[in-house]
Amino acid sequence: xxxxxxxxxxxxxxxxxxxxxxxxxxxxxxxxxxxxxxxxxxxxxxxxxxxxxxxxxxxxxxxxxxxxxxxxxxxxxxxxxxxxxxxxxxxxxxxxxxxxxxx
Amino acid sequence: xxxxxxxxxxxxxxxxxxxxxxxxxxxxxxxxxxxxxxxxxxxxxxxxxxxxxxxxxxxxxxxxxxxxxxxxxxxxxxxxxxxxxxxxxxxxxxxxxxxxxxxxxxxxxxxxxxxxxxxxxxxxxxxxxxxxxxxxxxxxxxxxxxxxxxxxxxxxxxxxxxxxxxxxxxxxxxxxxxxxxxxxxxxxxxxxxxxxxxxxxxxxxxxxxxxxxxxxxxxxxxxxxxxxxxxxxxxxxxxxxxxxxxxxxxxxxxxxxxxxxxxxxxxxxxxxxxxxxxxxxxxxxxxxxxxxxxxxxxxxxxxxxxxxxxxxxxxxxxxxxxxxxxxxxxxxxxxxxxxxxxxxxxxxxxxxxxxxxxxxxxxxxxxxxxxxxxxxxxxxxxxxxxxxxxxxxxxxxxxxxxxxxxxxxxxxxxxxxxxxxxxxxxxxxxxxxxxxxxxxxxxxxxxxxxxxxxxxxxxxxxxxxxxxxxxxxxxxxxxxxxxxxxxxxxxxxxxxxxxxxxxxxxxxxxxxxxxxxxxxxxxxxxxxxxxxxxxxxxxxxxxxxxxxxxxxxxxxxxxxxxxxxxxxxxxxxxxxxxxxxxxxxxxxxxxxxxxxxxxxxxxxxxxxxxxxxxxxxxxxxxxxxxxxxxxxxxxxxxxxxxxxxxxxxxxxxxxxxxxxxxxxxxxxxxxxxxxxxxxxxxxxxxxxxxxxxxxxxxxxxxxxxxxxxxxxxxxxxxxxxxxxxxxxxxxxxxxxxxxxxxxxxxxxxxxxxxxxxxxxxxxxxxxxxxxxxxxxxxxxxxxxxxxxxxxxxxxxxxxxxxxxxxxxxxxxx
Numbered sequence: 040x041x042x043x044x045x046x047x048x049x050x051x052x053x054x055x056x057x058x059x060x061x062x063x064x065x066x067x068x069x070x071x072x073x074x075x076x077x078x079x080x081x082x083x084x085x086x087x088x089x090x091x092x093x094x095x096x097x098x099x100x101x102x103x104x105x106x107x108x109x110x111x112x113x114x115x116x117x118x119x120x121x122x123x124x125x126x127x128x129x130x131x132x133x134x135x136x137x138x139x140x141x142x
Numbered sequence: 143x144x145x146x147x148x149x150x151x152x153x154x155x156x157x158x159x160x161x162x163x164x165x166x167x168x169x170x171x172x173x174x175x176x177x178x179x180x181x182x183x184x185x186x187x188x189x190x191x192x193x194x195x196x197x198x199x200x201x202x203x204x205x206x207x208x209x210x211x212x213x214x215x216x217x218x219x220x221x222x223x224x225x226x227x228x229x230x231x232x233x234x235x236x237x238x239x240x241x242x243x244x245x246x247x248x249x250x251x252x253x254x255x256x257x258x259x260x261x262x263x264x265x266x267x268x269x270x271x272x273x274x275x276x277x278x279x280x281x282x283x284x285x286x287x288x289x290x291x292x293x294x295x296x297x298x299x300x301x302x303x304x305x306x307x308x309x310x311x312x313x314x315x316x317x318x319x320x321x322x323x324x325x326x327x328x329x330x331x332x333x334x335x336x337x338x339x340x341x342x343x344x345x346x347x348x349x350x351x352x353x354x355x356x357x358x359x360x361x362x363x364x365x366x367x368x369x370x371x372x373x374x375x376x377x378x379x380x381x382x383x384x385x386x387x388x389x390x391x392x393x394x395x396x397x398x399x400x401x402x403x404x405x406x407x408x409x410x411x412x413x414x415x416x417x418x419x420x421x422x423x424x425x426x427x428x429x430x431x432x433x434x435x436x437x438x439x440x441x442x443x444x445x446x447x448x449x450x451x452x453x454x455x456x457x458x459x460x461x462x463x464x465x466x467x468x469x470x471x472x473x474x475x476x477x478x479x480x481x482x483x484x485x486x487x488x489x490x491x492x493x494x495x496x497x498x499x500x501x502x503x504x505x506x507x508x509x510x511x512x513x514x515x516x517x518x519x520x521x522x523x524x525x526x527x528x529x530x531x532x533x534x535x536x537x538x539x540x541x542x543x544x545x546x547x548x549x550x551x552x553x554x555x556x557x558x559x560x561x562x563x564x565x566x567x568x569x570x571x572x573x574x575x576x577x578x579x580x581x582x583x584x585x586x587x588x589x590x591x592x593x594x595x596x597x598x599x600x601x602x603x604x605x606x607x608x609x610x611x612x613x614x615x616x617x618x619x620x621x622x623x624x625x626x627x628x629x630x631x632x633x634x635x636x637x638x639x640x641x642x643x644x645x646x647x648x649x650x651x652x653x654x655x656x657x658x659x660x661x662x663x664x665x666x667x668x669x670x671x672x673x674x675x676x677x678x679x680x681x682x683x684x685x686x687x688x689x690x691x692x693x694x695x696x697x698x699x700x701x702x703x704x705x706x707x708x709x710x711x712x713x714x715x716x717x718x719x720x721x722x723x724x725x726x727x728x729x730x731x732x733x734x735x736x737x738x739x740x741x742x743x744x745x746x747x748x749x750x751x752x753x754x755x756x757x758x759x760x761x762x763x764x765x766x767x768x769x770x771x772x773x774x775x776x777x778x779x780x781x782x783x784x785x786x787x788x789x790x791x792x793x794x795x796x797x798x799x800x801x802x803x804x805x806x807x808x809x810x811x812x813x814x815x816x817x818x819x820x821x822x823x824x825x826x827x828x829x830x831x832x833x834x835x836x837x838x839x840x841x842x843x844x845x846x847x848x849x850x851x852x853x854x855x856x857x858x859x860x861x862x863x864x865x866x867x868x869x870x871x872x873x874x875x876x877x878x879x880x881x882x883x884x885x886x887x888x889x890x891x892x893x894x895x896x897x898x899x900x901x902x903x904x905x906x907x908x909x910x911x912x913x914x915x916x917x918x919x920x921x922x923x924x925x926x927x928x929x930x931x932x933x934x935x936x937x938x939x940x941x942x943x944x945x946x947x948x949x950x951x952x953x954x955x
Contacts (some may be wrong), residue, residue, distance in 0.1 A: 044727050045954070046951075046952055046954065047593075047951070047952050050944060051944055051951055051952075051953075052945070053690060053691060053943035053944050053945070054689075054691060055655075055690075055692070056335055056690070056691045056693025056943070058945060058949060058950070058951045059947070059949050059950045059951065060950070060951055060953070061470045061950060061952075061953040061954070062951055062953075062954050063954075071653055078858060087705065088706075089705075089707070090707040090949060091947065093695040093698075093703065093707070094668075094695075095668040095669065095671050095672070095691075095694065095816070096668055096691060097666040097667060098664075098665065098666045098670035100666075100667075100668050101668065102669050104694065104695045104703055105600075105705065107598075107669065107701070107755065107868070110670075111670070115884075119596075119598065120594060123186075129809075137185070
């Protein structure tokens with residue numbers, strides 16, 4: 040069953056970067072683009088477990104820092120590489136609080 | 143809009159490739175396509191027939207487009223239907239069995255067949271090749287030859303050109319003895335000169351093929367059932383049980399002739415590949431352009447593109463202007479390449495030649511006015527990629543002719559691409575094999591970049607990029623396309639480095655996001671961010687608006703990310719010199735933070751490996767030394783030998799110079815990393831000859847500066863830039879070199895590539911002789927850049943972004 044998790048203010052993540060959150064037993068990478076859009080994915084790259092939150096962020100694209108595997112953040116599908124990532128619904132409330140939905 | 147009907151006669155490489163080019167230009171929406179093929183198959187790669195013949199490939203491996211491909215692309219295919227005539231008045235194509243197709247546009251791509259010379263007894267009563275005699279053009283020919291060759295003792299191939307030798311190789315594989323009968327005095331006389339032909343003959347004979355040159359065949363001997371031999375003009379005879387005719391091709395131009403098109407040797411076309419009829423095109427071996435009929439595949443690719451440009455109206459200025467003939471092939475294990483003419487024809491033609499008959503190596507270049515007009519290479523094709531490009535583009539050749547024939551220095555001994563096993567690992571960083579590159583080309587990739595994107599080959603250290611490029615070319619069979627973005631600074635912006643330098647200045651773009659806004663409509667290519675950050679910091683120095691998200695993670699937290707997400711800490715240690723006090727602090731910090739590994743680096747420094755990001759600020763504080771910049775695209779370090787203070791051979795004070803260099807250049811961003819070294823004498827204990835910039839003391843108190851050296855993924859001895867009288871001069875010239883490199887190289891282009899690309903003469907002219915009059919400006923710009931550097935480890939006390947040194951934030955249950 041879907042559960043909502045409040046992760047605190049979006050501003051704790053620098054513009055255009057990502058950070059990792061521990062939610063229960065799960066690690067989730069959360070990204071905040073320069074346009075103010077937020078995304079959430081699994082924390083580790085499926086290739087060699089690189090920390091995705093340390094990657095380079097585009098408008099809706101992420102490049103893993105270890106071997107440059109590239110993912111579409113809206114769908115989680117791979118743009119290069121052979122395997123995609125899990126993506127999770129996330130939104131910002133009016134006061135900037137991040138709300139993540141996990142099953 | 144009503145679609146037009148496009149009928150293509152010929153289901154070979156020319157016809158289908160043209161259709162693919164038309165589709166690539168949006169032609170699927172303009173045309174309903176019908177293809178006639180008189181062979182009962184899909185479209186296959188005729189060039190590989192010799193592999194089928196010698197058993198190295200199965201027939202189904204050489205198909206380019208199988209029957210389902212036609213269905214998926216809504217192409218109506220008539221297989222096994224020969225077209226009987228074209229009615230240009232009613233615009234109808236008539237085929238066997240009553241098949242009729244109307245057309246709006248017609249493409250004739252009927253190819254060619256074996257030319258059969260007038261030899262008595264070679265044809266039967268029907269005018270076809272008699273039983274036991276074969277052409278070598280189709281998959282069926284190939285199967286028939288193989289089937290027959292297995293049953294006979296002796297075969298004769300008439301024709302010692304490329305096709306004939308390929309056929310001979312194939313037949314030999316199946317057990318028959320093979321004789322090659324050639325009219326000319328020398329094998330492959332279209333592509334090779336006499337000495338090369340003689341060398342090839344020797345190789346053939348060593349493999350057991352009997353070669354008869356200067357022989358004109360007059361008669362095929364035998365009865366109604368079987369062939370028994372050949373008779374020659376000189377009165378001699380030869381016993382054989384089968385004959386393969388490979389004496390050239392004859393264009394299939396009869397359809398064109400019957401419907402009234404202009405036909406000479408083949409259907410005459412203009413620069414748009416149009417025949418005399420505005421709606422009828424011809425392409426490939428059945429087309430004659432400016433008197434030439436091409437039997438190779440590369441011209442066909444060019445013709446297909448031009449035809450497609452016009453028929454789709456995509457580019458009406460497109461023009462086919464003929465092709466230069468260059469071919470690279472392997473005949474019976476002998477590698478050959480041939481371009482243009484085989485003998486000099488003008489008095490001023492310059493011939494550069496090397497011959498080593500015992501090893502079967504032969505190289506000959508014919509140069510006219512500094513440009514390549516002909517080449518023959520045999521036995522060693524190392525330089526062929528470069529030569530083919532120079533020939534095709536008519537570019538000026540380097541003055542050092544020797545370098546055109548040989549790779550001077552550096553490791554050589556390349557295996558040929560044919561011999562290279564399919565599972566051979568080409569890219570050792572990303573584990574990409576030769577076969578994976580082949581699969582990517584087969585899936586439609588045609589440029590180095592697209593293959594790199596699809597396979598990641600060459601995207602690691604980059605050392606294999608040249609090999610990947612050549613393999614892409616090899617798999618494309620000459621249809622490799624150049625990627626224009628190869629010259630861009632970043633792929634998402636169509637500007638070179640110098641153009642981009644200019645634009646960011648003119649438009650006053652000081653941050654990476656402003657560049658994307660101004661030049662890419664706000665579209666952000668994340669992979670380009672670090673490259674743009676590097677360029678902007680070099681252009682704007684202290685006035686650069688430093689958006690930290692544009693940096694690679696290493697540059698955000700000032701350490702090198704390791705495979706487990708931890709970082710390394712390497713403090714500055716110029717010349718490898720440190721005090722006991724510093725050493726103690728490093729050791730204490732390693733204890734305190736339980737550092738898993740402490741190691742000496744190649745740059746004479748100490749590396750603390752496996753540091754959690756959260757611990758970085760504290761460990762830097764404890765160590766109390768400046769950052770060593772061991773993570774960045776920047777000046778790294780300067781190593782040194784012991785120099786003149788203690789060494790009994792030392793001629794110059796290399797340690798002091800190393801410290802001075804590091805003091806000046808530390809923290810400078812650059813397109814690629816800069817590793818330096820100083821050596822106190824020419825013994826070079828610090829390996830200064832293989833550094834981006836190396837300084838070597840020589841007798842007389844002077845210093846040599848070497849640039850563009852490398853000893854990593856790539857090995858190259860640096861080029862001597864100049865000899866300086868004083869250490870001050872060394873500082874000045876080094877600074878100019880570094881600044882010139884910073885401003886002009888592509889991102890990630892190391893000095894060993896950049897110096898080689900510009901040529902050491904050019905670099906020397908600019909930074910030593912001030913030929914461009916920019917040295918004073920370089921000095922000023924470098925001084926300003928040095929002024930803007932700072933120790934990033936001081937950010938431990940003043941973070942630049944929220945949670946700069948934390949990866950993991952809130953924990954919620």
